[in-house]
Amino acid sequence: MNLHEFLISPDQAAQQQGPHSRIVMSSRVRLARNLKAFAFPGWAKKAERIRALESIRPAVEALPQMADSFAQSMDTLSQMDKQILVERHLISREHAAKSSGSGIVLNREETLCVMINEEDHLRMQALRPGLQLKQAWMAIDQVDSKLERKLEYAFSPTLGYLTACPTNLGTGIRVSAMLHLPGLVLGEQINQIIQAVNKLGLAVRGLYGEGTEALGNVFQVSNQRTLGETEAEIVERLSKVLAQIIDHEENARAMLLEKKPKVVYNNIGRAYGTLANAHSISSKETMNLLSLMRLGVDLEMFPDLDRALIDELFVITQPAHLQKQFTEKLGADERDLVRADMLRERLRNVRRPVTSPLAPAQPASPPPPTTPPAKSDE
Numbered sequence: 204m205n206l207h208e209f210l211i212s213p214d215q216a217a218q219q220q221g222p223h224s225r226i227v228m229s230s231r232v233r234l235a236r237n238l239k240a241f242a243f244p245g246w247a248k249k250a251e252r253i254r255a256l257e258s259i260r261p262a263v264e265a266l267p268q269m270a271d272s273f274a275q276s277m278d279t280l281s282q283m284d285k286q287i288l289v290e291r292h293l294i295s296r297e298h299a300a301k302s303s304g305s306g307i308v309l310n311r312e313e314t315l316c317v318m319i320n321e322e323d324h325l326r327m328q329a330l331r332p333g334l335q336l337k338q339a340w341m342a343i344d345q346v347d348s349k350l351e352r353k354l355e356y357a358f359s360p361t362l363g364y365l366t367a368c369p370t371n372l373g374t375g376i377r378v379s380a381m382l383h384l385p386g387l388v389l390g391e392q393i394n395q396i397i398q399a400v401n402k403l404g405l406a407v408r409g410l411y412g413e414g415t416e417a418l419g420n421v422f423q424v425s426n427q428r429t430l431g432e433t434e435a436e437i438v439e440r441l442s443k444v445l446a447q448i449i450d451h452e453e454n455a456r457a458m459l460l461e462k463k464p465k466v467v468y469n470n471i472g473r474a475y476g477t478l479a480n481a482h483s484i485s486s487k488e489t490m491n492l493l494s495l496m497r498l499g500v501d502l503e504m505f506p507d508l509d510r511a512l513i514d515e516l517f518v519i520t521q522p523a524h525l526q527k528q529f530t531e532k533l534g535a536d537e538r539d540l541v542r543a544d545m546l547r548e549r550l551r552n553v554r555r556p557v558t559s560p561l562a563p564a565q566p567a568s569p570p571p572p573t574t575p576p577a578k579s580d581e
Contacts, residue, residue, distance in 0.1 A: 206284045207527065209273045210291070211313055217515035221333020225501050226449050228381040228421065228514075229292070232339040232438070233328035234347050235366045235375040237357040243367045244305075244320040252304030252320050259324060262353040263308045263317045268346055273309045278302040286523035292330070292381070294318055315346060322367045323375075325350070334445060336378055340438045363430065373430030378441045381410075382448060385420040385498040386455030389470065396451060397422075399572050403444060404428055410490075419490035419517065424448065447572040456502065468558045471499040479550040483539045489520045489546070504556040516549060 221227070237243055241255045256276065264274050277285070277298070285299035294307060298321040305320040318326040327350075329343035357365040363373035371377070387393040397407045406427045409417045424445065426437050459467050474495035477484070484492075497513045499505050518524055520542050526533055533541065 204273055206273065206280065206287070213515045213518045213524065216518070217511040219332040221331060221335050223334040223449055224332060226383055226452050227334040227445065228383055230331045230333065230335045230339050231328055231379050232336065232343050233326060233377040234343055235323040235364070235371045236325040236347070237365055238324050239355045239357045241324065244322065244324060245367055249304050255324055256304055256306050256319050259319050259354065260306050260308065262350060266346060266349055268315055269308055269310050271311050275307060276303065277305040277307065283523050283526060287527065290518060290521045290523055295321060297321055315342065334380060336380065336438050336442050340378070340434060344434070370427065371429050374434050374437065376429055376434050376437055377425055378438050379423050379425035380445055382422050382424060383420060383494065383497060384422055384452050385494050386452045386459060388420045389466065390455040390459055392451070392455055396448060400424060400444060403572060405441065405444060418487060419494035421494070444572045460502070471495050471504055471556050475499070475556055478546050479553065480547065481543045484543045484546065485539055486520065486522055486542070489542060490517065493517055499556050504558070505553060506557065508553050512549065516546065520545065
């Protein structure tokens with residue numbers, strides 16, 4: 204099956220909205236599981252990884268939720284295909300580096316994805332637009348329950364689900380949300396928020412997870428502990444902290460407009476000017492400037508511009524999506540030229556931003572997130 208014929212088009216994907224979509228771009232719940240009868244993927248030889256794949260993949264494909272799914276071994280996918288899946292946050296960068304003995308099963312709606320033989324035998328995740336952690340958790344819990352009837356998981360009565368990395372031990376759950384936080388960045392409050400969130404036992408990472416930059420002012424917030432709490436408790440705790448971060452971002456935007464409107468207008472106006480007129484632009488600069496235009500849309504500075512266009516450009520200006528449109532391989536410099544051409548074309552009918560007062564003054568920002576961490580399991 205051809206991946207590009209299967210995937211939802213970026214413009215359709217960008218139209219999907221959820222609660223608090225202005226700030227929460229997506230929600231994800233991921234579970235790590237391993238099979239009792241096989242060595243963990245990092246220790247297993249190629250033949251054993253292939254046997255594990257042959258045991259897991261049919262069970263996943265047979266799930267009702269995976270009807271008409273895309274299922275492939277990683278060695279059958281091109282590097283560009285793998286990178287496109289990474290750019291859409293459907294697989295990890297680590298899984299993109301896998302080949303024979305690893306695989307992927309993705310449902311038609313792109314709301315469920317199972318990575319086979321990544322760090323663990325099973326990395327299954329549910330994705331939802333906006334702030335929908337509970338919905339994502341319920342979806343992946345159903346998948347997990349059905350698979351557990353078919354596959355014998357590695358499980359300890361005292362430690363819970365056994366995983367390759369000790370940080371996933373116990374429930375094996377990672378609950379995360381992708382947040383667009385330009386107000387906190389421009390207001391120079393982001394470091395304070397990150398420190399407060401870290402103290403609550405949560406992690407803040409960049410656009411593509413651990414070890415990556417927060418390009419486009421996009422941050423991933425997730426739980427760090429998987430042992431000593433139930434899955435429902437972890438989902439609820441993160442939901443409460445995310446609600447506080449959303450409030451902080453909304454207040455930061457309002458305070459910037461009240462106290463530093465020219466800073467806001469200058470940043471957004473320059474972003475628009477560059478994106479609409481540049482003839483060469485890198486992927487990194489594009490992401491950062493699109494973030495400011497997205498903020499401008501949220502602040503009603505672009506009355507005729509739909510946020511969905513900006514969200515689509517976030518995806519299609521990335522290297523693999525850009526390369527997909529051309530049969531010959533493009534170098535980085537050539538991609539910068541093509542990317543600028545695309546941006547000028549897509550933004551040519553977008554009028555310059557409106558710079559009149561746009562929002563009433565809001566109350567001062569509340570204190571940083573204060574949800575107490577769960578009791579230690581030690």
